[in-house]
Amino acid sequence: MPFTEGISIDLTLIWAFLIAFAVLVYVILDGFDLGLGMLFAVEPNRRDRDVIMNSVAPVWDGNETWLVLGGGGLFAAFPLAYALVLPALYAPIIAMLLALIFRGVAFEFRWRTERWRGVWDVAFIGGSAIATLSQGIALGGLLQGISIDEQARSYSGGWWDWLTPxxxxxGVALMVGYMLLGATWLVMRTEGRLQARMRRRAWYLCLATVAFIGVVSLWTPFLQEGYYLRWFSGWRIGIAVGVAAAVLALAALIWRSLVLYGHDYWPFILSLGLFVLSFVGLGVSMYPYVIPTEVTIWEAAAPANAQMFMLVGASILIPIILVYTAYAYWVFRGKIDPDDGYH
Known part of the structure; x- marks a missing residue:
């Protein structure tokens, strides 16, 4: 008897949601982490850099758990998508992984040396920037479409197809957005002159982020006809207008929370809202395709028996990871003491 006989739930849809959830949590958690690395470049003072790093030291490596979960889930639940996406995006994905590794090494080594501290600071900045840019380029490369040989069900494009305007x-938009998350994180976690500088920077980064959201949102529907019909045909244009209004409303609330002192946590929470809203818009554009207009989630899915077997494990592991993550952030909540921290 098949393992899933009598089960009416759509396992493929559940796995699509789980992977999307893992990616969203990664973007939210590791996004501000990478943003802090890029903000290192505009904070040359060693004491301030130490405070910035200490603000994320207890949780930064745990944030990347969700990247592993998303990538591993894609490989296990949607093997065809994994086999098609990786060859098309090898270069940015490899660059991202190497940058994350180098960044992690720099995080540890900058505390162990005085002579080479500046070198590791540069490595931390560069690793954060390259990892973020690579993530954005990979996303853009996926959105613009991947060339597929329909008969062989394999990637048929070139090595540089991912590199387009x-x-x-x-990629640049994601860098700006992550820096916004990093700046608002420091508004929440620090005090004094560093916090005041981050308030000012967050205001400009918020404007730039909203501008990039607008540019990418207006550009995307013209990449493929399916995107255009999804957003601008018939009654759907009302959804597009509603999403745009929500983005502007969130931007106004972020600006207000940055101007009104005493609301240190709201800029970060509202900035996360911008990312969640953008992610929902991305999902609306792509669904039901895992590779836009080429391969649906059901065409790319693993057999139902395999999906059910993996779902049992995921139903145990994901709550544990969520509880651990929430506990870590709760324990290390509050303002950073400049005289204490990671060493």
Whole structure:
């Protein structure tokens, strides 16, 4: 008897949601982490850099758990998508992984040396920037479409197909957005002159982030006809207008929370709202395709028996990871003491 006989739930849809959830949590958690690395470049004072790093030291490595979960879930639940996406995006994905590794090494080594501290600071900045840019370029490369040989069900494009003006724009947009998350995180976690500088920077980064959201959102529907019909045909244009209004409303609330002192946590929470809203818009654009307009989630899915077997494990592991993550952030909540921290 098949393992899933009598089960009416759509396992493929559940796995699509789980992977999307893992990616969203990664973007939210590791996004501000990478943003802090890029903000290192504009904070040359050693004491301030130590405070910035201490603000994320207890949780930064745990944030990347969700990247492993998303990538591993894609490989296990949607093997065809994994086999098609990786060859198309090898270069940015490899660059991202190497940058994350180098960044992690720099995080540890900068505390162990005085002579080479500046070198490791540069490595931390560069690793954060390259990892973020690569993530954005990979996303842009996926959105613009992947060339597929329908008969062989394999990637048929070239090595540089991922590198286009659109993919680079998405990469730069993600860098700006992550720096907004990093700046608002420091508004929440620090005090004094560092916090005041981050308030000012967050205001400009918020404007730039909203501008990039607008540019990418207006550009995306013209990449493929399916995107255009999804957003601008018939009654759907009302959804597009509603999403745009929500983005502007969130931007106004972020600006207000940055101006009104005493609301240190709201800028970060509202900035996360911008990312969640953008992620929902991305999901609306792509669904039901895992590779836009080429392969649906059901066409790319693993057999139902395999999905059910993995779902049992995921139903145990994901709550544990969520509880551990929430506990870590709760324990290390509050303002950072400049005289204490990671060493």
């Amino acid at each position: 659109f993919s680079v724009t998405v």
